[in-house]
Structure formats: C-alpha cells, structure tokens
Amino acid sequence: MTSDETFAQMERQLRQLGSTGSFDDLSPGEMLAQLQLLGMAAAPEDQVRAYQAVRLSGNVPDDLCWFCIAHALMSMADDRLDHFSSPELDKIQAYMKIVEEEHDAPFEEGWIIGEGPPEWEALNAESDRIYDAFHAAVMREYAEDEMADLYTSNRVEFAARYERLRRSSFGPPPGDQN
Secondary structure (H helix, E strand, O other), rough: OOOOHHHHHHHHHHHHHHHHOOOOOOOHHHHHHHHHHOOOOOOOOHHHHHHHHHHHHHHHHHHHHHHHHHHHHHHHHHHHHOOOOHHHHHHHHHHHHHHHOOOOEOOOOOOOOOOOOOHHEEEHHHHHHHHHHHHHHHHHOOOOOHHHHHHHHHHHHHHHHHHHHHHHHHHOOOOEEE
C-alpha cells in the first residue's frame, strides 16, 4: 500500500469515527488509543497529516491532537537526525571532544548539564541550539509554526505541556508517585 493509500484509508476511518460521534463517549486516553491504532501502520508523515485532519474536524480535543502531532513530529525529527549533517555542528562536536579529553570527562558524552567546564557548557548549548532548530524546522515543514515557536522560545513550557498531555493520556510512568 502506498503512502497516499494508507493516508486515505486512515482519513476515511477517522472521518467515520468522527461523524458517528464514536469519539464522544471516549476518555482522552481511549481517543488516543483509537488514533494510534489507526496510525500504527502509517508512515510518520501520514500520521501527522491524519492527526492534523482530526484536529480540523473538531471531534477530538485540540490538546490531544497537539500531543499526537508533537509526538509524531519529534519522533520523525529524531529519526532524521541519524542522517543530519552540519559542518557547524561537526566543528562544535570536535571542540567538545577536545575539551572532554583535556578535562577527563566522567562520561562518554561529557558531563551532566551544569557540571562541565564553562567552555564545554557553551559548546553544548550551541549544539543544543542547532538540534532545536532542526526539530523546529521539521515542525514548520508540517505547518506547525506555533508548536515550533513554543519549542524554540520556551522549551520548558513545551516540555511541560507535552508531559501534562502524555500523563493525561497514559498516566504517570511506572514507579512515579506524582
């Protein structure tokens, strides 16, 4: 089945669920399960398009759609990072390795944020800026500009919203008492 055929099938199923009011009696967690079941066989790009279509239908709470879209886009961006190349990032990472060797970093990846030497912390912040811009670019590619703006301008708020919506759908992680 092609990507377009998969998306068309998902869209038909989602519209059918929405038009029959099948979502009306479901909790957010149950709605999320339905959305994820429909999207499991789809490529991440098709999942995003389907979640956006559901959001436009108005049959599912916006926050739930926001979470589904954010999750799919973050996963997609993370997958794309495996093939991402940036001369600027390569240079930063090379300098970070030098600092890690000079200061005998305790971990293969350097230090825990806030515990490294100032030059490493500055390089790490610059590296994070590049990765954040990459994630935001993927969000913008799918016209999720507000999401991208929040991600780049207030990462703490983005993470808090994402986690709040994740917990409202799935509950706390095992062993978490909060």
